[in-house]
Amino acid sequence: MEKNLRQQKTTIIKIALFGPESTGKTTLAKQLADYYETEWVPEFARDYLQQKWEENQHICTVDDMMPIAYGQTVLENEKLAESEKYLFCDTNLMVTKVFSEVYYGFCDPLLNEAALKHNYDLFFLTDIDVPWEKDDIRDTAEGRETVFSVFKQTLIDNKKPFITLSGDKESRLKKATLIVDALGALKEKGLSSQDFVEIYNHGIPFENILEQLDIFKNGIAKSNLISPATINNGILSLSEADFEEKAAFFDKQKESLKIKKFVPASGAATRMFKFLTAFLNDFDIQKETINAYINRKNDKELAIFIVGMEKFPFFETVHEKLKEIYPDFETLERDYKNYYFIKLLLSQDYYNSANKPKAVLPFHLYDTHIATPIEEHLNECVHYATAKNVSNLHFTVSEIHQELFEAAVDAVKEKIENPSGVKINIGYSYQNKSTDSINVDSKNKIVRSSNGNLVFRPGGHGALIENLNDLDSDIIFIKNIDNVIQNHIDKIALYKKALGGILIAVQQKVFGYLNAIEKNEVKESDLKEIVDVLMQKLNIQMNKEFNKFTFENKIIKIKELLDRPIRVCGMVRNEGEPGGGPFWVMNDKGEISLQIVETSQVDLANKKQLEILEEATHFNPVDLVCGIKNYKGEKFDLKQFVDQKSGFIVEKSVEGKAVKSYELPGLWNGSMANWLTVFVAVPLITFNPVKTVNDLLKPAHQPQ
Secondary structure, eight states: OOOOOOOOOOSSEEEEEEOSTTSSHHHHHHHHHHHHTOEEEOOHHHHHHHHHHHHHOOOOOGGGHHHHHHHHHHHHHHHHHTOBSEEEESOOHHHHHHHHHHHHSOOOHHHHHHHHHOOOSEEEEEOSOSOOOOOTTOOOSTTHHHHHHHHHHHHHHTTOOEEEEOSOHHHHHHHHHHHHHHHHHHHHTTOOHHHHHHHHHHTOOHHHHHHHHHHHHHOOOOOEEEEEOEETBEEEOOOHHHHHHHHHHHHHHGGGSOEEEEEEOOOBSTGGGHHHHHHHHHOOTTTOOHHHHHHHHTOHHHHHHHHTGGGSTTHHHHHHHHHHHOTTGGGSOHHHHHHHHHHHHHOTTTTOGGGSBGGGSOOEEOSSOEEOHHHHHHHHHHHHSEETTEEEEEEEEOGGGHHHHHHHHHHHHHHHHHHHTOEEEEEEEEOOGGGOBOEEOTTOOBOBOTTSOBOOBOOOGGGGHHHHHTOOOSEEEEEOTTOOOSSOHHHHHHHHHHHHHHHHHHHHHHHHHHHHHHTTOOOGGGHHHHHHIIIIISOOOOOGGGGGSOHHHHHHHHHHHHSSOEEEEEEEEOOSOSSOEEEEEEOTTSOEEEEEEOGGGSOTTSHHHHHHHHTOOEEEEEEEEEEOBOTTSOBOOGGGGOOTTOOEEEEEEETTEEEEEEEOSOTTTGGGTTSEEEEEEOOGGGOOOOSSGGGGGSGGGSOO
């Protein structure tokens, strides 16, 4: 036998089966070779030791390790020459190395060196959850857990790319083929085996990564705006009496419904304090005045912050802490006072405001206390999202911030529950890591951090469609964490309940039609009424071909159009806030529908599209009421109604370098694109988000 431990170089993808005795390696290697119509490498040691046993009744010793290693290497190189695209190795020198160390406490240096040098595109670590099968050359079943741990740690210590396979042989094969297919596809895109395992361990479906890479390469199609939605042209306008009537209708219906309020609140307040962070990074109080910095940078935001400083709800708290830290604080020059104030506000050792979630920051100063957005949302919840004296509130949070949320809730919950007589149930969920995105540079090459790892970024607001999909409620109110105001709770409740009333009325009408269709009770004469509702109430433009359909096909089309989740969205007049708005949009099938469109979804280089964008009269305040169950009371799978082509490519930075990242279709944009949609004009008082800390100086956030 040739005494050579060198591994043949190849472009063939090699998968190594790795694990203790009797864990299904041989079975899986054969299955995979058959599935991919290629070769597999048997375990040389098995025939070698079987022959030794049969000839002399001798068992394996440390002296057998090197002959086994030489034989295994020769066998692998021979099979490699006969392989097609893949080669599956029942064992490898790393297995021999581990056995030598475990059973004999020694590994020949030549074997150790070769085992570490031998490369495989992926290791399948076979779990010990399969029954032990005894034969002549196997040891005992005792200590399998310990041996398995040694195998696993060996892969970790030597930084080998591995995935653990568990389950019976059928489920292992199914899982393994999915993994091998994805490995081949991602390697063609330039990802390494280590990248592949990182993606797997992060939980992102491999097909998502392939889609993201295609999106980075080919871009995303822009929305095709037909016209802005305006009053009586897609946006319903109601009088104050109308709102009161709709709210009263909601109150009559709500006791029979499961109601919940859903609050996206996972983001940190980084952007809220962005201009202050930039100031601290670029300002040297020893070299210039704050006024000189403001002029140098034309920093209007900083000027507003300093002028209005004493009106912030946190001013007194920070000011008192400054006097405690600096005994001579009151004698300092104004520039030093302002500088230290900003520094303390953002300091990780004190208030750390930019790194906390907005939800727990001080937003509103009342006579008796300072309120956070969490308190304001709990208070709102008991006013309009309550049935049978129970209010259900769900926050999407960052996992690292949940304790902060729970502490903030505990601090105010009873204070709101006791006078209202309403019990508040709080739920939490995290943005699923499987919705995260990888990053690429300007040439669409994969970006890695300085330590060589992939950089994952949350997939944006649209990822929360999965969180919404997990809820079980008849009516869900959606409102962003920072969209709260000080006082006027009765007005806020009126408009929210009115939107709920509109939703329930639409639901009842839609469910009535769908039940009639199911019972075959719809006649030809009923179609005009249903089509009128679709067009006039639900803003669905019927295809010109519809009138040519047979009666049966018309019924099929109507059911398809009606049997969808429903959303009622509050729209405020556009006052210059950045963000999206309501538009009539045509999709690639020529279908026109009402959509909420972000500016980034519009081709600003197209003069006509830009004109339509600028003609918009309303802004989307993200004030929604949703119905996520069908006419049978069953939950829709909301992921089936997403327009997957309406995501975003956004520019971010990784370690100071510009990168491109992919964000999923926005929660109320593309993620709800195929819902039944009703837009309702609501007063501006309902929309007062806090995008920067200076927004807290606006009247809606100040004491009355």
